Amino acid sequence: GNSVxxxxxxxxxxEEAFLTINCTYTATGYPSLFWYVQYPGEGLQLxxxxxxxxxxxxxxxxxxxxxxxxxxFHLEKGSVQVSDSAVYFxxxxxxxxxxxxxxxxxxxxxxxxxxx
Amino acid sequence: NAGVTQTPKFQVLKTGQSMTxxxxxxxxxxxxxxxxxxxxxxxxxxxxxASEGTTDKGEVPNGYNVSRLNxxxxxxxxxxxxxxxxxxxxxxxxxxxLFFGSGTQLSVL
Numbered sequence: 001g002n003s004v005x006x007x008x009x010x011x012x013x014x015e016e017a018f019l020t021i022n023c024t025y026t027a028t029g030y031p032s033l034f035w036y037v038q039y040p041g042e043g044l045q046l047x048x049x050x051x052x053x054x055x056x057x058x059x060x061x062x063x064x065x066x067x068x069x070x071x072x073f074h075l076e077k078g079s080v081q082v083s084d085s086a087v088y089f090x091x092x093x094x095x096x097x098x099x100x101x102x103x104x105x106x107x108x109x110x111x112x113x114x115x116x
Numbered sequence: 117n118a119g120v121t122q123t124p125k126f127q128v129l130k131t132g133q134s135m136t137x138x139x140x141x142x143x144x145x146x147x148x149x150x151x152x153x154x155x156x157x158x159x160x161x162x163x164x165x166a167s168e169g170t171t172d173k174g175e176v177p178n179g180y181n182v183s184r185l186n187x188x189x190x191x192x193x194x195x196x197x198x199x200x201x202x203x204x205x206x207x208x209x210x211x212x213x214l215f216f217g218s219g220t221q222l223s224v225l
Contacts, residue, residue, distance in 0.1 A: 034213070034214075036214070042218060042219075043120075043206055043208075043216030043217055043218050043219055044159070044206070044208075044214070044216045045216070046213045046214065049213065089158060089159065103161065103164065103174070104149075104161075104210075104214060106151075106158045106159040106160075107158055108156060108157060108158035109158045109159075
């Protein structure tokens with residue numbers, strides 16, 4: 001079956017530090033991969049995505065590369081800011097049946113706290 | 117730009133009470149979803165609707181029912197609330213990417 005495993009938190013960093021949050025997946029077929037971010041008291045927002053192997057998704061200084069050979073989609077940022085403090089979720093989407101969209105499978109989330 | 121609208125934002129129920137969580141989207145999306153979010157568990161899919169007129173069970177459907185009233189609206193019903201259903205509930209719709217509502221914080225005493 002489909003599943004996503006991401007590193008457990010919490011992750012605590014100082015401002016301008018390098019961030020990596022690991023994510024690996026198990027899937028049949030060729031899923032799309034996503035990172036979502038949830039700020040306190042809000043719903044999840046799409047941060048970035050990649051739809052095929054070797055694609056790199058990027059947004060707001062965050063990057064993740066779809067690695068089919070290692071079934072991974074690690075999130076990275078070169079220099080984090082206090083405003084990046086949030087919970088980050090890795091997710092995959094299967095292809096669904098016919099013209100319908102598939103389901104999304106989420107990891108458990110990683111809490112990131114950035115101190116000034 | 118309303119996006120996905122959920123009501124209510126907060127609700128407290130007693131064990132055994134029933135209630136319906138409402139969700140509406142104005143983006144003309146076919147697919148809609150209900151998730152619950154619990155500490156350390158991430159998001160778990162309760163039910164989803166791939167298109168108007170269809171609904172399917174997700175990972176944790178027990179104790180819930182859904183209705184896809186029309187293309188815009190997808191409601192979640194708790195017939196007899198239990199303390200284990202205390203959670204934050206999110207509705208979402210998608211076309212490629214998911215758009216989430218702001219959530220309903222439900223406490224069952």
